Amino acid sequence: MICLDTNFILDLLKKRQNSVSALKSLSGRELASTEINYFEVLFGVFKKHDLSQHELDLVQEFFSSIKLLTLGKSGAYKAAEIGGELSKNGLTIESHDVLIAGICMANNCETIITKDVKHFSRIKGLKVKTY
16 A cells, blocks of 8 residues: 655646656555545645635545545554654654654555655655655
8 A cells, every 4th residue: 555645645636747647657556645644735725815615626536536544543653653763863753744654554554655755764664655
């Protein structure tokens, strides 16, 4: 299973060629994202002064087409474990990214596709693919 990070989803919704090509290369793979990514994308839509119903519908349609991974106790536990380990080693990253990684790993999602390679590559056991 491959987790789609927020920046990938935003680029895909904007039909940016690099993300569209990357999506085609993932054909046949199970695609997922997390509740955190869902929040981040929706937050971007709702914070605009001119709320676009079309854009909101597009986001809803997209997230309905893939598996949405939830945090739950196991994801929260894994995220805390990841965050604690990174912190001990002086490698802290944004809490949203720690939560996303914890959710991925708790749900046996072995790869994340993102532009945020610097942060996610610090997490042991999570493969990072960029586009």
